[in-house]
Amino acid sequence: MTALTGLRVVELGSERVAFAAKLLGDMGADVILVEPPGGDPARAYPPFLDDQPGENRSLWWWHYNTSKRGVVIDLDLEEGRERFRQLIASADILLEAEPRQRLAALGLDYDDLSAVRPDLIHVAVTPYGRGDALSDLPATDLTIMAASGPPWSCGYDDHSLPPIRGPMQALHTAQHFAVMSVLTAVLHRGVAGKGQFIDVSMTAACNVTTEAASYSWLVAEQTVQRQTGRHASTRPSGETQQLCADGRYANTGVPPRAPKEFRALLAWLRELGFAEDLPEAVFLEMGANWEGPFELSRLGSDDEVTAIFGAGREALKLIASRLPAQDFFIGCQRAGLAVGVVNSPEEAFEDEHFKARGFQVPLHHDDFDRTITYPGAPYAMRGSPWAISRRAPHLGEHDAEVFGELGETP
């Protein structure tokens, strides 16, 4: 049995809740995706299978709608609304991102639906929350991000270049909170027998996902400034991104700062035969033989500490310039240094580590008679396995099945 077997989730189709419902579906929930006649606009999102657009060919749609059944209900008709109420009567959870007042106008908001299903858990995702009129304004992943902080912290040392947003992550962040909310409410319902309404604000979700940008202001009224490839900071910090011999980058993270790290780095440098090319090798050796604590607080004031610390950085720079990024990453990690290769998504996907963990998941598409490799589980749940139970639904694919389960005759 998987964690959520037997729990029914109704999703009113939207890019703002599709991922949350997928995460629940992949853990075993019975997710019923409700689309309007004509389908969810996201069916038209690229990329497409073989680059040919089509209602059932969107890879965006495929990914975010695994493990769901699909039905069409026209909420603008009383007949459709009645059918929706019947569906809700059979459901545990409603996930929706409708315009703030639409469901109330249709007689389908929490007050109405909880009369039909008293222990319903209703989660609404809106840009600023249900109580804020700003939620009525049009918003996208980009504008939600900009309003709530992440881009201020992301970009380049050169501030004539624009701040950068992480694509899709406003949508993801809000939906992570939607899932945490659903599961929390399910646990509470399991104990207290009660459902409830949960209001998720997308901008609020991003506002509290900015690490030091928020708490530097909250605690000390300091403002972080963005820097290339590393943390935005109230004070400039040293570069951490290194260009490697194959034109790819690596992130060197926190530079070596302990004698055992200097020792491992020096040994590796010698093994590679590069030690004689590093003018600072003598300082690295001093670091390797350092006795007692290496006090970083003396950086800048103590010449020896400063020179040794600098030699560690220079050694990494030299090795990086002569090795492909992947080899640099593996070598550094073997030397005990927390360094990462800057992979593209597909490079990470093909990496042996993720393959060995079973992250590549084949799924047969009966509709195109092809087996497609999907990204796998975000967590390895040993006792309640994650699984894609079915491909994304076609428009209205499960009308007869689902409405039949509700007691309707075709």
Next chain:
Amino acid sequence: MTSEQRNFVAADSPAETSVPSPDGSGALSTFRICDFTGQLAGAGATKWLAALGAEVIRIEDPVRQGRWDILRGGPPYKDGERGLDRGGAFNNHNAGKYGITLNLRDERAKDILARLIEISDVVSENFAKGVLERWGFGYDRMREIRGDIIYVSNCGFGHVGPYSDFKTWGPIVQAVSGLTFTNGLPDREPAGWGYSYMDHTGGYYMAIAILLALVHRQRTGEGQWVDLACTESALALHGPALLDWTVNGRPSRRDGSPHSNRNAWPPMAPHGIYPCKGDDEWVAIACRGDGDWWRLAGLIAEPWCSEPGFAVHAGRVANQDALDTHLERWTSGRGKFDVQERLRAADVPVAAVQKPQERIDLDPSTEGFGLWPTVQHTVMGDVRVDGQPVHFSETDWEYPRAGPCLGEHNEEVLTSLLGFTPEEVATLAEEGVI
């Protein structure tokens, strides 16, 4: 304390009857978390649980004064005052939790830990692989102590796989998983993330995993081990791009990619972050289709808006460089909030790129949501922290306390949950056990 109480009950018969359950009225009030998490990737997970009512007991090492979490005494500092109990980030990530100290080099501390595990629902940690095992508390041992224990480990590469011994922190997770690569402008090095997005998000996945395991146990009575690898959670965020790779063979590493202020799925144009009047002032604008563009063009009303290349959506998408050049010229002479106000009035998606002060102190929407609650810290006094971006109609979140000072709740936890007397607790402290 009797000797009988000191002997914890072995597998399959957790002794919960004599132990008080967590009380209160929160959504998660019936759950207790034995919490070894630190930094943000772990502490952020149990912060959610604490805010929603779980009893989270955070365990720290008295010998190293809690420094296995580098944030404990780290900046920012309120009023510039430093100290182990004055870490601003630590307080932010640990609001709502209890804090105790256990010197796990000492057998007596191990005994206390075993008894705490016995009355806990979850053991959570984000150490490097193998740390708990070295202390004698691997998953098998924990299951002996409590048959239905939920154990959630969170580390960069997980506990299984070729890289499981590798070290990470947020930016390394982001680099290896593709999230650094996807943030940037074409023909430049990656901009990456200016913070540990995957410490936040790894924490969210850890919270989800804990909650899933609790739901599973509520319905079946079974505990489990969850091996969370932060890099894997991160890689799963590239869904459509990975399918474009596996289905169409199209890599993200190609000419002109990434261009992360643009939007291809679905295509929008114009779409970007544009300069405004002033120093480092920017505004984000997105046109989803013809309607947004017509309203924007009507507002700007300059000749270039009527150029044939911009007449239809596909043309605007194809000619985005030229479109951006014109739009930049228009925005750069105007204040970002002025642009925001005018585009909002025209119903075009827009947002000023807000600085921390602007979104925290000057934006009524965050204040109105109650997003920056004040906690009363034992040493620092009143401090504002990140709230939760949700509201529950029946069991809303709150932080009943600030982040704990080192060992702040030793006496409270050991006496109320484990039956020690205050004198015994004092002795344990004197002898370096706690």
